[in-house]
Amino acid sequence: MSSDLWLKVALQRPFALEAELRCAEGELLALLGPSGSGKSTILRLIAGLQYPQSGSIKLGNNTWFDQQVRLTPQQRRVGYVPQNYGLFPHMSALNNVAAGLHHLPRDAQNHQARQWLERVHLSDYAKRKPAELSGGQQQRVALARALAADPSILLLDEPFSALDSITRESLYIQLAELKAGLNIPIILVTHDLNEASMLADRIALIDNGSILQSGAPDHVIRQPASRRVAELVGLHNILRSELVARTESTVTLKLGQCLLNLPITQAVGPGSHDYLYWILPTNALEVVGQDQTATLHGSINKILRLGNLARLFVRVDGASEVFQLQVAGHHHFEVGQVLAFKLDTSQAHILPAV
Amino acid sequence: MDWTALWLSLKLGAMTILVLIPVALFAARFLAYRRFFGKPVAEALLAVPLVLPPTVVGYYLLVGLGNQSWLGQWLMQTTGHLLVFHFSGLLLASIIVNIPFAVQPIQRGFESIPQDVRDAAACCRMSSLRMLLTVELPLAWPGILTAIVLTFAHTLGEFGVVLMVGGSLPGETKTIAISIYDRVQALDFAAAGNMSLMLLVFSVVVLALANSLSRKFGRRGGYHEL
Numbered sequence: 001m002s003s004d005l006w007l008k009v010a011l012q013r014p015f016a017l018e019a020e021l022r023c024a025e026g027e028l029l030a031l032l033g034p035s036g037s038g039k040s041t042i043l044r045l046i047a048g049l050q051y052p053q054s055g056s057i058k059l060g061n062n063t064w065f066d067q068q069v070r071l072t073p074q075q076r077r078v079g080y081v082p083q084n085y086g087l088f089p090h091m092s093a094l095n096n097v098a099a100g101l102h103h104l105p106r107d108a109q110n111h112q113a114r115q116w117l118e119r120v121h122l123s124d125y126a127k128r129k130p131a132e133l134s135g136g137q138q139q140r141v142a143l144a145r146a147l148a149a150d151p152s153i154l155l156l157d158e159p160f161s162a163l164d165s166i167t168r169e170s171l172y173i174q175l176a177e178l179k180a181g182l183n184i185p186i187i188l189v190t191h192d193l194n195e196a197s198m199l200a201d202r203i204a205l206i207d208n209g210s211i212l213q214s215g216a217p218d219h220v221i222r223q224p225a226s227r228r229v230a231e232l233v234g235l236h237n238i239l240r241s242e243l244v245a246r247t248e249s250t251v252t253l254k255l256g257q258c259l260l261n262l263p264i265t266q267a268v269g270p271g272s273h274d275y276l277y278w279i280l281p282t283n284a285l286e287v288v289g290q291d292q293t294a295t296l297h298g299s300i301n302k303i304l305r306l307g308n309l310a311r312l313f314v315r316v317d318g319a320s321e322v323f324q325l326q327v328a329g330h331h332h333f334e335v336g337q338v339l340a341f342k343l344d345t346s347q348a349h350i351l352p353a354v
Numbered sequence: 355m356d357w358t359a360l361w362l363s364l365k366l367g368a369m370t371i372l373v374l375i376p377v378a379l380f381a382a383r384f385l386a387y388r389r390f391f392g393k394p395v396a397e398a399l400l401a402v403p404l405v406l407p408p409t410v411v412g413y414y415l416l417v418g419l420g421n422q423s424w425l426g427q428w429l430m431q432t433t434g435h436l437l438v439f440h441f442s443g444l445l446l447a448s449i450i451v452n453i454p455f456a457v458q459p460i461q462r463g464f465e466s467i468p469q470d471v472r473d474a475a476a477c478c479r480m481s482s483l484r485m486l487l488t489v490e491l492p493l494a495w496p497g498i499l500t501a502i503v504l505t506f507a508h509t510l511g512e513f514g515v516v517l518m519v520g521g522s523l524p525g526e527t528k529t530i531a532i533s534i535y536d537r538v539q540a541l542d543f544a545a546a547g548n549m550s551l552m553l554l555v556f557s558v559v560v561l562a563l564a565n566s567l568s569r570k571f572g573r574r575g576g577y578h579e580l
Contacts, residue, residue, distance in 0.1 A: 049473050073476040086474030090492045099488070100478035142474070149478065 002060055005153055005185040009045055009055030009065075017041055017052075017209035023153075023185035023202075030188045030200035030217075033232065038209040039189045040083070043155045046187065047080050048073040059152055059185075079151030083158045085142035087130040093117060093141045094126040100149035116144040120174065136167035140174070147178070154186045160195060172198060193233055197221070205229055223265055227277050227351055237280035237323040238351070251276060251350055256319035258296045262348045277351040280323055284347035287327070287339055294340035298323075300333055314339060355548050358525050359533035366441075366529060367509040370448045371502055378456035378501060383490070385457070386464035387472075401458070403451045412518025415447050419519075437519075444520040444527050448509050455504040463497020464490060496568040503564040507557055 003025045011017040017038045023029040031039040044050040046057060048064065048071055057065040064071045073080075080086075087096050098113035117123050120140035130138050139159055146154060156175075160168045176199065179186060190196050196203045197217040204214035212232070213225040224230040230238050241253035241260075253260050253276060262278060288294055298314040301322055305311075312325045312333060327333070385397060403411055419437045420426045429437060437443030467490060475485045491498070513531045520527025522536060530549060537546035 044473075047473070047477055049476060073473075074479040074481065077479070078477050080474060080477035082470035082473050084468065084470045086468070086470035086472075088471060088475070088489055088493075099475070099480070102478075102480065102484065145474070145478065 003152060003184065005046065005057075005059050005187070007042070007046060007055070007057045009042075009052035009057065011041065011045070011052045011209075013053070015209060019206070019209075019211050021204050021211060021214065023187055025185055026179075026183045027201045028179055028186040028188060028199055029214075030190055030196035030203045031206055032190055032193060032196045032203050033206035034191060037206045039191075039206045040157050042206070043080075043157050043187060043189050046153065047078045047155055048076050077149070077152045079146030079149065079154040081139070081142045081146050081154075081156045081159050083161070085130075085138050085159075087138055087142055087145075089130050092127050092129060093122060093133065093137075096130070096141050097145045097148050100145055112148055113144075116148045117141075119178070120144045134167070135163050136171060139163065139171060143175075143178070147182070151184065153184055154182065156186070156188045158189050158191070160190070160192070168195075175199060193217075193221075205232055207232060223349055224279070225352065230279055230351065235279055235281075237282065238277055239280055239321050239323060240275055240277050241321070243274060243276050253278065255296060255321060256298075256316040258316075260295070260343070260345060260348075262345050262350055264350055276353055279349040279351065280343070281347045281349070282324065282326055284344040285323075285325055286342045286344075287325075288342045290338075290340050293342070295343040295345075296341050297338060298341065299338045300335050303333055303335060305329060312339075314341075355545065355552070356528075356530065356533040356537075359528050359530045360549075360552075362441075362525065362528065363510050363530040366444060366448055367506040369445055370452055370509050371505055373445070374449050374452055374456045374505060375460075375498070375502060378453070378460055379498070382457050382460035383464050383486070386461045401454045404454045408451055408512065408514030409518055411451055412447060412515035415443070415450070415515070415519050419443060419446075439519075439521050439523060439527060441520075441526055444516060444529075447515045447519040448512065451512060451515050452505045452508055455508050456501045459497045459500035459504065460494065461497075463494030463500075466497070467493045499564055499568055503560060507560060510553065510557070 005021075005023045007022075008020040009017070015038070019038070019042055021029070021042075031042060033039045041050065045052050045065075051065065051070060054067075055065070056063065059076075063069045064076055088099060091099065094110065094113050094117060097116050098109040101109040101112055104112065114123065114126065117126055120143060122137060122140055122144070125133060125137060125141075130141070133141065143156075143159070160171060163171065172195070179199075188196070188199060200217055202214060203217050203220055205212045205220060207228060213220055213229050220229065221233050221235075224233060224235065227238055239255065241255050243251060244254050244259060245252040248264075250261050250263055253262060297317045299317070300312050301315045302313040303310055304313070308329045310327050310329045310331070310333065312327060313322050314325055315322050317338075333339075381400070385393070385400075416438055417423060418425060419429070421430060426438070429435075437446060471489065471493070472485070475489045480488065510529075511531060512529070513535065516527065516529050516532055517535075520529075520532075522528045522532050528536070530553060534546050534549050534553075537543075537549065
């Protein structure tokens with residue numbers, strides 16, 4: 001029997017939220033979005049710590065919430081790691097893990113809690129209180145506690161946000177290892193795209209209380225469904241160009257003096273628009289010599305030096321559009337310098353017209 | 355030294371704690387975690403004894419429970435005695451004037467427990483009672499200890515409401531604060547001085563002990579100190 005999570009909920013207070021998502025058993029879904037977008041609220045709705053105004057939440061054939069059913073967190077079997085881990089500060093690491101096993105006899109509680117501490121490599125820290133553990137160790141205790149009670153879903157609310165990068169890396173590996181042995185839906189809330197790309201099978205992008213796009217991380221990053229998604233996944237070169245011609249599979253856009261034939265990779269909407277937004281990926285651009293065949297020309301507007309790299313802001317000749325380009329810092333460029341570019345148009349992505 | 359008065363004060367303090375603290379625990383938890391219509395009004399009503407002169411509280415209790423009131427007459431018929439000028443009346447008065455001293459520190463104690471911790475406890479499938487006993491009470495304990503100490507100390511020092519409701523009946527309603535006042539009225543400054551000094555030393559010792567215990571609990575993982 002499948003134990004997929006399915007949720008379709010609406011919330012009007014304290015802020016508007018409307019979401020529909022599915023997470024299959026064994027799948028890790030990352031809810032990605034800026035602060036205040038509603039991703040932690042979705043996690044709380046799944047856990048039963050908050051109820052939506054309407055909708056339905058199901059795990060497999062079990063209804064957790066609908067018009068008639070309203071299960072409490074205690075009735076849902078949820079493994080939950082809150083943002084600050086929510087460890088019980090007066091209990092040892094062992095007792096924290098055992099806290100979710102209170103339905104078992106005392107000996108079995110201790111035995112299972114020890115086994116879980118061992119799995120997260122914390123056997124030597126069993127007697128320590130949370131205040132005597134590092135951030136990474138606290139996170140592992142919280143993870144062990146969430147998993148010890150054999151949950152039917154694992155919910156992780158920004159579990160890596162307060163950790164340094166080295167600790168974070170080792171915990172990514174640990175989570176990936178644990179995930180391999182878990183056949184339950186796992187939902188990770190994060191605002192870090194790299195983290196989501198590294199850990200998640202799928203990501204759901206949330207903004208302002210609604211899910212904008214979901215899919216494999218690579219797909220969402222390469223083919224954002226809207227301009228806002230493109231902004232949220234950190235794409236820089238979102239350009240607005242005049243639509244000159246259009247066929248079923250290509251569009252011709254005017255950028256400055258250049259006419260660009262770009263392939264259509266997703267439905268771009270009705271053909272009545274004069275302008276289209278599109279994404280010019282940095283790696284699709286190549287700086288070429290003035291004597292070579294170039295797709296477009298532009299002059300450097302601004303140079304930003306970032307460590308070993310330099311970011312060039314280039315204004316396309318005859319247009320107001322500016323795009324960014326990252327180059328190795330040792331190359332010599334000057335503001336005002338005119339550059340010629342070759343563009344791999346197959347990598348460009350046309351955004352649907354709104 | 356009026357040992358009878360001292361014993362009566364200690365008895366009144368202990369009984370006030372025994373009756374008031376359990377009730378305050380539930381009221382404080384309710385106020386800390388529930389949102390309901392009229393909550394600010396409920397909190398204001400509970401805090402009224404803080405700002406009202408004790409004699410005013412005493413006056414209303416005297417009028418409300420005296421033999422001229424319907425409640426007083428009903429009590430007289432049912433139990434055979436009035437609450438006023440009686441230890442039970444003194445206890446009732448002490449409980450009422452101590453409500454804010456008991457409820458507020460415990461409420462702050464519950465409120466100081468992070469939401470994350472309570473959420474995690476719920477997802478550990480702890481029942482409300484188990485959560486109270488194993489998570490909330492140990493973490494709110496410094497607040498509860500503060501409530502106990504404040505209630506006890508306040509009961510020992512209470513004067514106005516005791517005089518209004520209980521008068522000064524030796525062994526029944528004459529507490530140590532009333533006894534000190536009586537000794538001064540009788541110009542027996544030596545006895546008044548002894549009792550005052552003893553009350554002062556006792557208060558300092560109790561508060562120091564409570565602070566030290568609170569710090570100990572704070573170090574053990576609680577969130578707050580007295």
